[in-house]
Amino acid sequence: MKVFLGHLGKIVLMVKGGLRRPENGRVYWIEFMAQCNDIGIRSLPIVLIISLFLGMVLTIQTSYQLISPWIPKTVIAQIVRDSTILELSPTVICIVLAGVVGSKIASELGNMRVSEQIDALEIMGINTKTYLVLPKIIAAMIMVPALITISIAVSIWGGYIAGMFSQILTKEQFVQGLTMGFLPYNLFFAMMKAFVFALIISIIPSYYGYYVEGGALEIGRASTTSVVVSCILILCADYGLSVLLL
Numbered sequence: 001m002k003v004f005l006g007h008l009g010k011i012v013l014m015v016k017g018g019l020r021r022p023e024n025g026r027v028y029w030i031e032f033m034a035q036c037n038d039i040g041i042r043s044l045p046i047v048l049i050i051s052l053f054l055g056m057v058l059t060i061q062t063s064y065q066l067i068s069p070w071i072p073k074t075v076i077a078q079i080v081r082d083s084t085i086l087e088l089s090p091t092v093i094c095i096v097l098a099g100v101v102g103s104k105i106a107s108e109l110g111n112m113r114v115s116e117q118i119d120a121l122e123i124m125g126i127n128t129k130t131y132l133v134l135p136k137i138i139a140a141m142i143m144v145p146a147l148i149t150i151s152i153a154v155s156i157w158g159g160y161i162a163g164m165f166s167q168i169l170t171k172e173q174f175v176q177g178l179t180m181g182f183l184p185y186n187l188f189f190a191m192m193k194a195f196v197f198a199l200i201i202s203i204i205p206s207y208y209g210y211y212v213e214g215g216a217l218e219i220g221r222a223s224t225t226s227v228v229v230s231c232i233l234i235l236c237a238d239y240g241l242s243v244l245l246l
Helices: 002-018 025-041 043-067 075-112 117-123 127-166 173-180 184-210 217-246
Strands: none
Touching: 002 127, 002 184, 025 075, 025 127, 043 075, 043 127, 075 117, 075 127, 075 173, 075 217, 117 127, 117 173, 127 173, 127 184, 184 217
């Protein structure tokens, strides 16, 4: 418990230290756009591939289990829609991003700490928490919800493609099930999860990378630890948000 509180206190101080006015707005803007590119654009291909196959597999497996002739085919589209929005896209994609983005953030900051680049920036009067950590957090809060939105659309489209090619259900049945009983609140819930998971994906790896000590071996350990801790926190936050908001 003492170790947990120690880590939590250092995380709070790191984030608090980053919430300061930038010394040079243009330089910070360039860093922010670079982080948006790293977190969002470079992660887009893997998000598209995973989302497409999630939707396709979900459609086939749902149709395999709904073998009763009394259950209409439109239910398959409803299950694909709600499962994708509520759980699969936000949680699975963010766990993948924790590995892809989180390990990069931790290793990048860890390398800068070990090579004394962070110390050099501080000597020049630059607030390294604001310059190195804050752009990552803001970029993640913008790009992760955007990736989740794209993932939801691609997953549903993948389910539609799988349904058409395997002749599980017709186009009219899929569209009817897709629109039947839709709750806009589910999208709000998905975006809330995306924002919370974005904070975890950006803050935890930044913490482990920023405070790493040692050499190359410790950088690898910090990167691995940040991914593991981020995944565990994402699953815990997933359960907590489900209890509070559903």
